[in-house]
Amino acid sequence: MAKNRQASALKRESFVWPAPDKADKGFLWREDLQWADPSEEFRSRAYQLPPFLVWNPEIKRRRYVAVLEDAQACFLRFARLAGPDTPEQREAIRRFAGRYGFLTGGRWVAPGAGGEVEPGESLHFWRQEIQHMAWAVQVLMAMPDPKERIDDELLRRIIWWQRDRVGYILTNLPREELLRFRDAWEVFEFVRGEYRRTAKGGTPEERHRALFSAGWLAGVGKRDRIFRRVVWGALRRPALVLLADFIAKKLAEYPVALRIGMDAEKGELRSFPMPANLLSAMWLLLYRVVAGEAKLKKCAQCGEWGVAKYSNWRMHPECANAERQARHRRREKGGD
Numbered sequence: 001m002a003k004n005r006q007a008s009a010l011k012r013e014s015f016v017w018p019a020p021d022k023a024d025k026g027f028l029w030r031e032d033l034q035w036a037d038p039s040e041e042f043r044s045r046a047y048q049l050p051p052f053l054v055w056n057p058e059i060k061r062r063r064y065v066a067v068l069e070d071a072q073a074c075f076l077r078f079a080r081l082a083g084p085d086t087p088e089q090r091e092a093i094r095r096f097a098g099r100y101g102f103l104t105g106g107r108w109v110a111p112g113a114g115g116e117v118e119p120g121e122s123l124h125f126w127r128q129e130i131q132h133m134a135w136a137v138q139v140l141m142a143m144p145d146p147k148e149r150i151d152d153e154l155l156r157r158i159i160w161w162q163r164d165r166v167g168y169i170l171t172n173l174p175r176e177e178l179l180r181f182r183d184a185w186e187v188f189e190f191v192r193g194e195y196r197r198t199a200k201g202g203t204p205e206e207r208h209r210a211l212f213s214a215g216w217l218a219g220v221g222k223r224d225r226i227f228r229r230v231v232w233g234a235l236r237r238p239a240l241v242l243l244a245d246f247i248a249k250k251l252a253e254y255p256v257a258l259r260i261g262m263d264a265e266k267g268e269l270r271s272f273p274m275p276a277n278l279l280s281a282m283w284l285l286l287y288r289v290v291a292g293e294a295k296l297k298k299c300a301q302c303g304e305w306g307v308a309k310y311s312n313w314r315m316h317p318e319c320a321n322a323e324r325q326a327r328h329r330r331r332e333k334g335g336d
Contacts, residue, residue, distance in 0.1 A: 052120035082134035160184035165219025
């Protein structure tokens, strides 16, 4: 009972998201379920097709993840799930859900007409949201600290300039392959050809490689005021505009509310964000990095990027635990 009261209080005061008590067994993929949600919010037919990710009925207990405080790097882990539709990717998605929960809480699915409904999220929905985050993180990785340094070489393959406008091209090509092209226009010409070639066939790896997103950011008839203020050929500001568009679109779809509460220690009112779901929490975490409210650093143990919660941050918590265990084993071995 005390734990239930504690969880309720936690949910009132800050954003927490339900996840299974056992992360490795918390979710299952089901091919035998059908869409049973009467709402019109998801009009994409593909979102309504199996397989669906659902709770494992054998795991009854739930835990609550304080995403904004204790899982600030989850959006980076989410982006790293991007890839072709393979059994390995489905397993990685299942494990991510076991650690952090559903993306939106799920939509109603059922085993058939008249069957008992339960919440679920389709593989297509997960793959599309992962891809969007992966593209946003690709831009972010080109300027992990926009005020100090940017990766000019990578951004030249993302941002392209024409005489009267500036646009972008986002792909799934690895950095080393992108650098073989002279500029973003050459990248666009290549992936457009790959997309046409694999549109009616190709392996999952080929189809994933051919995916791209392209468009205009500013120029004649669109954001004229911004365009006039940017030096022709600049990279940093158009990249920031691209990230702003990504974040604004996603937070319009999955909003973050502003709540007012009492600071128990100071006895003062304070405001705090309340995301609608895990997706909006992850896009808010990305925004905080872009806005300079949080910093990216490379983990000294695994080499992957993480969000530094404090100035002397060195590695991910799980990497720090692994390092401590390795030191302990070395000490025990030396003592023998």
